[in-house]
Amino acid sequence: MQGNTTIIERCLTQRGELQLQRRYQDYEIISNGVFLMATYNGNSERQLVSIPLNLSPNPRKVLIAGLGVGFSLQEALRESHIDEVVVLEIEPKIIEWNYTYISPLTGNDLMDTRIRIVQDDFLTWLDCIEELFDVVCIDIDNGPEWTVTESNCRLYTEAGLYSISKVLSPFGIVAFWSATQSIEFGNRLKQCFSNVKEYPVECSRGEPDYIYVGQRRQL
Numbered sequence: 001m002q003g004n005t006t007i008i009e010r011c012l013t014q015r016g017e018l019q020l021q022r023r024y025q026d027y028e029i030i031s032n033g034v035f036l037m038a039t040y041n042g043n044s045e046r047q048l049v050s051i052p053l054n055l056s057p058n059p060r061k062v063l064i065a066g067l068g069v070g071f072s073l074q075e076a077l078r079e080s081h082i083d084e085v086v087v088l089e090i091e092p093k094i095i096e097w098n099y100t101y102i103s104p105l106t107g108n109d110l111m112d113t114r115i116r117i118v119q120d121d122f123l124t125w126l127d128c129i130e131e132l133f134d135v136v137c138i139d140i141d142n143g144p145e146w147t148v149t150e151s152n153c154r155l156y157t158e159a160g161l162y163s164i165s166k167v168l169s170p171f172g173i174v175a176f177w178s179a180t181q182s183i184e185f186g187n188r189l190k191q192c193f194s195n196v197k198e199y200p201v202e203c204s205r206g207e208p209d210y211i212y213v214g215q216r217r218q219l
Helices: 043-055 071-077 092-099 122-126 150-156 158-165 183-192
Strands: 005-013 016-023 026-031 034-038 061-065 084-089 115-119 133-138 168-178 193-201 209-216
Touching: 005 092, 016 092, 026 092, 043 061, 043 071, 043 133, 043 168, 043 193, 043 209, 061 071, 071 084, 092 115, 122 150, 122 158, 150 158, 158 168, 158 183, 168 183, 183 193, 183 209
Parallel strands: 061 084, 061 133, 084 115, 133 168
Antiparallel strands: 005 016, 016 026, 026 034, 168 209, 193 209
């Protein structure tokens, strides 16, 4: 225990060390010593979903890459017209912690029958599926210029963006979460998607988070 922080569990994965810790009544997840996510605030994680849902003409099927602490999933489930939410999460421990420690803080949303959780690497999974989604929300890093693992860099390349475009339904929307502004990434998105927009989300402390949104190009 350090000050007001209590370490709940620490484990080694193929991608390094994961740590769950409690700060007062909230939980924080640390990856290789770097803060990843927490159960407080969550405004930008919710807007990662609410913004593209509002832009989509008729969203029924949603894909969320990165379970985190469940804020994005919770936002998607608020919409009664959503038929299915598929959640990709590479770390089994993060899924486990959401079902155990974090679940009471998010209203036990994981019991919703519209949810399908897939434990897999997002990039690998993308290359194998034939499903289409109306909205795809991606939050597996701290941003295109601050990836959790080096292998994730491929996601933000032209090839990675093309893979994402293939799973979007006609008029489908993709949204990326980023802890920092990235003008270069925004320009790269414009090469693969139409109607690309950047949304700053003010935070209680520090610089704003950013949501980058694009729409599948029409053939």
